[in-house]
Amino acid sequence: MFPRVILKGTMIKKSQQKKRTSPSNYKERFFVLDTQDLKYSERRPGKRPMLKGCIELSRIKCVEIVCADVPIPCSYKYPFQVFHDSHYLYIFAPDNDCRQRWVRALKEETKHNNLVAKYHPNFWMEGRWRCCHQSEKLATGCRIYNPEACASKKPLPLLPDPETELPDPGRQMVIALQDYTPMGDDDLPLQKDQQYLLVNGSHSDWWSVQNDKGDIGFVPSTYVAEKIGSNFDRFEWYNKHVNRGEAEDLLMKEGKEGAFMVRDSRQAGVYTVSVFTKAPGSNGEKNPRVKHYQIRQSDDGQGAFYLAEKYLFCTIPELIHYHQHNAAGLITRLRHPVSQGARCSLETADPSEGLGSQKIAHPLHSSCTNWPPSQT
Structure with missing residues (x-):
């Protein structure tokens, strides 16, 4: 037969x-x-x-x-x-x-x-x-692995729960760092640089956002950045309690061209990008070292962030995303995010936590998946 x-x-x-x-x-x-x-x-x-x-x-x-x-x-x-x-x-x-x-x-x-x-x-x-x-x-x-499941079979996103919505749910805005193509009916497409209303951001991996047409859906939390605020814990590149010496030790140990992290500077509210490079020195020979760049803000009243003055960004994640693809004044492109401690959980948390009593199964991404992408 x-x-x-x-x-x-x-x-x-x-x-x-x-x-x-x-x-x-x-x-x-x-x-x-x-x-x-x-x-x-x-x-x-x-x-x-x-x-x-x-x-x-x-x-x-x-x-x-x-x-x-x-x-x-x-x-x-x-x-x-x-x-x-x-x-x-x-x-x-x-x-x-x-x-x-x-x-x-x-x-x-x-x-x-x-x-x-x-x-x-x-x-x-x-x-x-x-x-x-x-x-x-x-x-x-x-x-x-669920052999019975297919990623297209997912429930619609919940409307915001009054008990879990943000303190000022009406006006917390996020900016898309990258285009996002939905992988299911409950996702919302993102267009790079567009603004969206944050409906619920209580889950670490998936946030519910609303576009300018009133459509609500899920997006990966690392595809967007808060327009106001500095909660970077969800990004693999952020190391809050790492000083300059510790950063150099971690990056030298990693030893990869473009290995980098973002850390708090000594000055409160200021952040530093530390990056490892093997770029040749003045003698033309390889010179493994760590360079430190302070993230600055423009003084034109806009408060935009930059590492090189020609390249201004509304948020620090946008800045990092750009420099992951373009050196643009840095000694090397930001290629490999480095964390002091592992941020990956072996199993994805349920996005229904903090969104009410109804269960939401969203199996597409784990907290190990990082965005923006790092190219080689």
Whole structure:
């Protein structure tokens, strides 16, 4: 009896890098899911497709979306993962609906397999998991895996609870640090640099915000910054009780170009960016050291923050986000946030805490996922 075809379509796959020397590349492939295998082929004009890979469904241990916090380097921007044997296959769909169809179908076909108890919601990159920073590729995941769940099935966001809303709920505004594309019906899209009303910010990972049309939905808390206020504890780069010497020790120990942190200066209400660099000195030789930059505010009455005067920002998270992508006067770009203590929890807290009695399941991101992205 021939296997029944369930889905087929063109997507992009990332090389599985089964060997340490394998290149990291992205190639368009034609995928076919049937009741026995997941196959992908290279289409060649005028010729029969060439089979490039085949994964028996019985070998699959986990299928889940990837909560990417880095720029996607290919034209399709919606990744999901297939963990089989001891390998991770990253597949990129052209849109969220397509991704959800494939994830849902693959989960349905593999839900009775010998599955993992926990999975990694983010990418394996540069020798570590971006979600929990473990450096062993086959390390146990940091998020509980639910083979029955699909990210698209989530309840609508709650209206603000009178007992938990902000002291001044009418006018607390946040600014979007980055565009955000909803991954479910209860999310709200964000447009970079736009302002939103903060409806409820009591949960560490997910905040409820309202746009100028009155629509309310969830957004990752690290995608936005309070227009007024200085609560940076949710950002991995912030180290409140670290002095200059301790910062230098931590960053020198990290030893990565662009490793950085933001810490309190001796002067109350002032913050310093400390960053590690190996940039050559005056003699042309590498000179590992830590540079310190005080975050200043303009004196034009606007109170904008800056490290280099030409680049002014309404909030400190906006400033950090910009310099994670542009050196712009600094000795190096801010590449790798460093924390004195681990901020990652192994399991995501329930976003319903502090939002009333109704349960809200929002499984897309863990508190290990950091934004803004750090590029390499």
